[in-house]
Amino acid sequence: PTCRICVYQLFPPINDSSELPTAKDYFRDLYHRVDVIFCDKTIHNDPGFVVTLSNRMNYFQVAKTVAQRLNTDPMLLQFFKSQGYRDGPGNPLRHNYEGTLRDLLQFFKPRQPKKLYYQQLKMKITDFENRRSFKSIWLNSQFREEEITLYPDKHGCVRDLLEECKKAVELSEKGSEKLRLLEIVSYKIIGVHQEDELLECLSPAASRTFRIEEIPLDQVDLDKDSEMLIPVAHFHKEVFGTFGIPFLLKIRQGESFREVMRRIQTMLDIQEKEFEKFKFAIVMMGRHQYITEDEYEVNLKDFEPQPGNMSHPRPWLGLDHFNKAPKRGRYTYLEKAIKIHN
Template sequence: QMSDILYYEILDIPLPELQGLITLRVAFHQATPNEVLFHIIRLPKGSTYSDLIDDLKSKVQLSRSDAELRLFQVNNNKIWKVYLPTEKIDAVHDPNVPLHVEEIPEVEKSAGPRDRLVHVVHFFKDNQHIQYYGVPFFFLIREGEALSDIKVRIQKKFEVPDEQFLKWKFAYVAYNRPDYLQDSDIVLSRFQQKNIYGPWEQSLGLEHSDMPTKRANQNRHSFEKPVKIYN
């Protein structure tokens, strides 16, 4: 069916100039307070992620002046790719997908040679199948560190009340299959498995007792960060 309605958009900059730019949606995860700020950033085509970092630093408040930033992509509530500052944005990033940026915690700079930065995901079970939700994150696990010690740090990160945190379950997750952990387990021993296709295929999973009951709500949970949007 033909339509006689003509739609148009009022641009804030001349069209030739806009055509030479790439527009990015950036989700900046603040270290303190614990919230996510969304920014719309325009950069010339051919810019690198280092250019994006420089632009973003002028728009956000960092916890310290020498803070380093990490850029990564989230797909289906899992960390999918980490970008290098030297990579060109328009060559590797889908502009329709928000780019996540966070400060690299100071604790990571003191990591030992056998410590490991792992991906952490939130999940619940729907008819025995895993459903991921919420915002995944990176977490440094020390060599020889037991789950009991990791749980203390996770609880502090999310400020979960003791009574509620007792209901959380922790699992090593590979290829969407959870292998539940005990407090005495040395967690990094599970991440030594071979034949893993990529880092996104194994993670530390947090199964929440306050998990949503409907799939439509799988992107929300009690510990989501507040969101603000800036143009």
């Protein structure tokens, strides 16, 4: 036998501003209720929390309910669809998404747990959506590297990226407060990007890394006629086996190379006994020439690109010494495993 329950509401409310003013509204809402698991996108294997929602809710109603659970502002949340082929966050939802919760959950099977992802923001979602995620390395004053993610204007330039970086890092107390963006490939500096260069021209790639650093005081203003910044990199025997942290060094025309060596030793904070094992070479087009003369004086022309070979990177100063660091590369954080889904 079928059991029927009849519900009567004798006096429908007048000018009631509540979301469910009538019994009919209540039972319609009950019919559309759905439990959704919300997982933090930034936490691996986050179990999340369950919120009971209505399939008829729009984006802002969902955001408001989740924000109450997280004790935050709904405008400081970004939501992501769940991937259809595996458990994980998919594409982000725009804050002006016009569909309903039912539209977001339509690809889940009836008995399958409904899951969405979110991340908490430090800026309003309306501002965040006009920015791009830019992964880079920050080189601090202790000559240590750390990965940072910045959110500059997606239509901005390198200058905007550097200004965002200043908000996220700690600069030296008596430093220049000027930053620069370097491009690094295989542990070698291949260029310094100009501040007016558009960020849309800097596409990410697994083979290269962008690094931001504070410009040392002695490198802010250069005498173009007698001074030059040269890239310096570490290698051991083979110049294609570079490793470690590359850096830029200022050299002066005619200065003693012993003075250059002293600055390098101070910068790298290496003990004298260990530094004596270093050998120095000028590397050009994959070939290296060791500096063997005790009284060698710097010649800027040795570090200038060779005429007719503009396709090759400029010469660099190589530090030949044993690599004591672990074999795993420092600049592999952008590399991801290839996954094949059947």
